[in-house]
Amino acid sequence: KRKEKEMRILMVGLDNSGKTTIVLKINGEDTSVISPTLGFNIKTITYQKYTLNIWDVGGQRTIRSYWRNYFEQTDGLVWVVDSSDLRRLDDCKMELDNLLKEERLSGASLLILANKQDLKGALTPDEIAKVLNLENMDKTRHWKIVGCSAYTGEGLLEGFDWLVQDIA
Numbered sequence: 128k129r130k131e132k133e134m135r136i137l138m139v140g141l142d143n144s145g146k147t148t149i150v151l152k153i154n155g156e157d158t159s160v161i162s163p164t165l166g167f168n169i170k171t172i173t174y175q176k177y178t179l180n181i182w183d184v185g186g187q188r189t190i191r192s193y194w195r196n197y198f199e200q201t202d203g204l205v206w207v208v209d210s211s212d213l214r215r216l217d218d219c220k221m222e223l224d225n226l227l228k229e230e231r232l233s234g235a236s237l238l239i240l241a242n243k244q245d246l247k248g249a250l251t252p253d254e255i256a257k258v259l260n261l262e263n264m265d266k267t268r269h270w271k272i273v274g275c276s277a278y279t280g281e282g283l284l285e286g287f288d289w290l291v292q293d294i295a
């Protein structure tokens with residue numbers, strides 16, 4: 128058991144997947160006016176009895192190589208997928224695979240959020256799991272995939288509840 132109830136959570140995923148909107152939604156803030164993440168936002172929120180330090184790292188191609196600067200002492204990883212962006216799923220898989228090779232992230236619990244489930248044409252979490260080949264994940268990794276919508280809030284609590292319990 129951890130002594131302190133602070134957790135460091137890194138949110139990553141391609142740009143436009145919904146990272147910023149998800150953080151706002153779980154924190155009960157207005158999600159109608161946001162701009163794409165450049166660089167990163169660090170947000171400290173209280174979730175249940177935990178303090179979550181959420182690092183929302185921008186996903187645009189030119190800054191993806193900087194993600195690794197934020198890996199130290201990461202307890203949890205949230206990988207956000209735009210389930211409606213079929214064109215970029217290969218790119219998404221490649222970036223996730225690369226991230227999971229990182230030694231410093233090997234102990235981090237992994238929550239995959241199949242976001243934008245409110246959109247027609249969004250792939251289901253099962254379909255996303257197949258494309259990302261999650262069944263073949265390293266056996267030591269704790270992971271879960273949950274469908275969600277940052278707009279309606281559906282799935283977010285289920286996902287974050289699992290993550291904080293898994294880390295705690």
Ligand code: GDP
Nearest residue numbers: 142143144145146147148163164243276277278
């Ligand atoms: P980020 O670049 O990963 O931080 O993504 P943003 O949070 O900036 O979201 C990118 C775009 O997707 C914005 O226009 C959001 O309003 C939109 N968006 C985010 N989450 C959802 C969702 O669950 N459903 C829908 N329909 N749009 C979403």
